[in-house]
Amino acid sequence: MMKRLAYSVADGAVVAKRNVIKIKRVPDVLVWVLMSPIMFVLLFAYVFGGAIDPGGGINYREFLIAGIFTQTVVFGATFTGAGMAEDMQKGIIDRFRSLPMSRSAVLVGRTVSDVIYNVLSVAIMALTGLIIGWAIRGTFVDAVTAFALLLLFSYAFSWVMAYVGLLVPSPDVINNASFMVIMPLTFVSNAFVPIDTFPGPLQRFAEWNPVSAVTQASRQLFGNLPDLTGVDAAVLQAQGVRIPTPSDAWSMQHPVAYSLIWVVIILAVFVPLSVRQYKRTARR
Amino acid sequence: MNDEVIRARGLVKHYGSIRALDGLDLAVPRGTVLALLGPNGAGKTTAVRILTTLLEADAGSAAVAGIDIRTNPKRVRERIGLSGQYAAVDEYLTGYENLDMIGRLYRLGRQRSRSRARELLERFGLREAGDRPVRTYSGGMRRRLDLAGALVAQPDVLFLDEPTTGLDPRGRTDMWDVIRELIRGGTTLLLTTQYMEEADRLADNIVVIDCGRAIAEGTADALKTQVGGERIDVTVETMADLPRADAILAELAAGEVLVNEHARSLTAPVSGGAITLIRALRRLDAAEVRVLDVGLRRPTLDDVFLALTGHFAEPAADETGGDRLQ
Ligand SMILES: Nc1ncnc2c1ncn2[C@@H]1O[C@H](COP(=O)(O)OP(=O)(O)O)[C@@H](O)[C@H]1O
Ligand SMILES: [Mg+2]
Numbered sequence: 344m345m346k347r348l349a350y351s352v353a354d355g356a357v358v359a360k361r362n363v364i365k366i367k368r369v370p371d372v373l374v375w376v377l378m379s380p381i382m383f384v385l386l387f388a389y390v391f392g393g394a395i396d397p398g399g400g401i402n403y404r405e406f407l408i409a410g411i412f413t414q415t416v417v418f419g420a421t422f423t424g425a426g427m428a429e430d431m432q433k434g435i436i437d438r439f440r441s442l443p444m445s446r447s448a449v450l451v452g453r454t455v456s457d458v459i460y461n462v463l464s465v466a467i468m469a470l471t472g473l474i475i476g477w478a479i480r481g482t483f484v485d486a487v488t489a490f491a492l493l494l495l496f497s498y499a500f501s502w503v504m505a506y507v508g509l510l511v512p513s514p515d516v517i518n519n520a521s522f523m524v525i526m527p528l529t530f531v532s533n534a535f536v537p538i539d540t541f542p543g544p545l546q547r548f549a550e551w552n553p554v555s556a557v558t559q560a561s562r563q564l565f566g567n568l569p570d571l572t573g574v575d576a577a578v579l580q581a582q583g584v585r586i587p588t589p590s591d592a593w594s595m596q597h598p599v600a601y602s603l604i605w606v607v608i609i610l611a612v613f614v615p616l617s618v619r620q621y622k623r624t625a626r627r
Numbered sequence: 628m629n630d631e632v633i634r635a636r637g638l639v640k641h642y643g644s645i646r647a648l649d650g651l652d653l654a655v656p657r658g659t660v661l662a663l664l665g666p667n668g669a670g671k672t673t674a675v676r677i678l679t680t681l682l683e684a685d686a687g688s689a690a691v692a693g694i695d696i697r698t699n700p701k702r703v704r705e706r707i708g709l710s711g712q713y714a715a716v717d718e719y720l721t722g723y724e725n726l727d728m729i730g731r732l733y734r735l736g737r738q739r740s741r742s743r744a745r746e747l748l749e750r751f752g753l754r755e756a757g758d759r760p761v762r763t764y765s766g767g768m769r770r771r772l773d774l775a776g777a778l779v780a781q782p783d784v785l786f787l788d789e790p791t792t793g794l795d796p797r798g799r800t801d802m803w804d805v806i807r808e809l810i811r812g813g814t815t816l817l818l819t820t821q822y823m824e825e826a827d828r829l830a831d832n833i834v835v836i837d838c839g840r841a842i843a844e845g846t847a848d849a850l851k852t853q854v855g856g857e858r859i860d861v862t863v864e865t866m867a868d869l870p871r872a873d874a875i876l877a878e879l880a881a882g883e884v885l886v887n888e889h890a891r892s893l894t895a896p897v898s899g900g901a902i903t904l905i906r907a908l909r910r911l912d913a914a915e916v917r918v919l920d921v922g923l924r925r926p927t928l929d930d931v932f933l934a935l936t937g938h939f940a941e942p943a944a945d946e947t948g949g950d951r952l953q
Pocket of ligand 2 (some may be wrong): 671672673714764788789
């Protein structure tokens with residue numbers, strides 16, 4: 344068992360190294376990975392920003408950044424799916440499958456090397472955010488925890504897309520497939536608009552949506568939530584400040600724990616599922 | 628242990644309602660080359676994929692290097708090398724990086740992997756190109772690199788699925804040379820091909836496969852004999868020459884003479900080889916038949932296929948990617 348794990352890690356490292364070489368040789372993907380979050384930050388901050396009031400006297404841009412973080416790392420999983428699908432299509436998977444290597448190594452290597460994309464895009468977004476008025480108001484440890492949680496969630500989610508990548512007939516399909524999953528997940532969440540502005544049923548969905556939990560956890564850890572303790576809401580309201588109704592869902596009360604539960608569930612389901620699919624997959 | 632390095636019994640594989648393999652038996656003795664010869668869609672790739680553990684058969688059993696493929700696929704993978712129908716190389720890596728990666732995944736260790744990669748590049752004429760991304764390689768170079776990948780761990784058994792399909796004539800003869808050298812080294816080889824000539828040149832034994840089933844088996848010579856012996860082909864200059872030539876050949880032929888008026892050619896099955904040919908020429912000359920072309924011909928494997936299946940072996944319409952979409 345330990346030996347198998349060691350082989351999986353060693354082989355996974357070889358595959359990851361190969362993927363990293365590819366990232367360096369095909370920088371177009373990297374440009375896209377770095378540009379799209381900037382685009383999103385600017386679009387939401389300046390185009391929709393004026394129309395959305397997060398409430399509690401919080402600046403929308405400050406509210407927005409954690410949402411963009413989550414959206415981007417979830418979206419980043421698409422690259423993992425596309426990478427798997429491309430390897431399938433180009434037949435390199437056949438080579439791997441004919442070798443006496445660990446059966447999980449290709450997936451491990453792929454998901455691990457794609458963390459690079461997410462680290463880079465989070466870094467770029469953080470910089471962009473700081474420039475346009477985002478701030479980290481919590482402690483250093485909290486901020487690091489927030490980044491770690493974002494990356495952990497994106498890692499788990501990349502296994503979902505890796506699985507999808509093994510199923511679809513070509514890499515082109517991945518973008519559409521991920522769009523259909525990721526758009527509802529990110530838009531019916533608290534990533535871009537405050538959760539109390541959704542109508543009833545959508546609000547329930549948004550509250551229990553893992554994307555909301557990760558966003559909520561990040562906001563909490565970065566100190567980007569309105570702090571209404573010791574403030575007279577009525578006074579604020581009289582000043583024209585919208586007072587958000589805090590959600591009493593357990594998921595929103597304990598967003599870090601709830602996010603971690605999702606990470607565990609996703610990995611527990613999609614790691615074995617993907618490895619099984621890899622074993623019996625055929626080149627298309 | 629018996630000396631059959633590859634042994635398959637009654638392999639069956641369905642894809643939905645398609646029966647890709649329909650009870651295929653194979654036996655390849657140590658150090659020999661078996662060609663699996665058949666047209667596109669005959670089931671060659673399916674057979675190779677099953678024997679190399681990429682695919683599970685619905686029924687039947689097989690052992691490679693004495694190891695059961697179903698119960699011990701991983702040990703089988705340790706012993707085999709595979710070069711599939713389409714080169715399974717990474718375009719973004721260099722040739723060297725591809726081979727080094729494969730070596731690492733065979734767990735050869737860092738030093739061994741590196742030196743083996745350089746050694747193979749040299750051997751396959753890729754030394755110069757070794758540090759360029761594979762994206763810049765020609766089809767022939769990719770095939771050679773893919774074959775080199777199959778040899779990284781010096782396997783006892785090698786599977787080559789249509790190693791020359793899609794190559795230009797030059798690339799094909801280059802590949803034949805490479806394969807012949809491997810054979811000389813004593814590798815047991817199972818090779819698939821759509822080309823009769825290729826099987827004839829490279830293989831000790833040929834299994835002709837059609838619709839997932841072996842329809843004939845034997846050495847190239849045995850197969851040719853099975854279809855009939857030699858024949859004399861004569862082409863004459865004018866239509867007027869045809870009847871006289873026909874009469875002369877009929878006297879010497881071992882069977883019916885076929886006349887193609889359109890091509891002004893005749894084909895006569897004969898026995899006695901060159902002696903009969905000389906005799907025929909003398910008589911044709913004496914009768915003042917103007918002969919344009921004449922030859923003694925042994926049947927090609929195309930003839931074998933036609934005789935066995937009643938249809939020609941249709942080559943893939945698009946040889947470089949004919950069944951890529953399947
Ligand atoms: N993945 C697949 N799905 C469905 N049918 C397939 C698949 N692979 C092969 N086939 C079918 O199985 C038959 C044998 O195919 P294959 O083994 O690729 O033949 P060959 O390699 O001799 O050209 C063909 O009819 C082909 O269409
Ligand atoms: Mg084939």
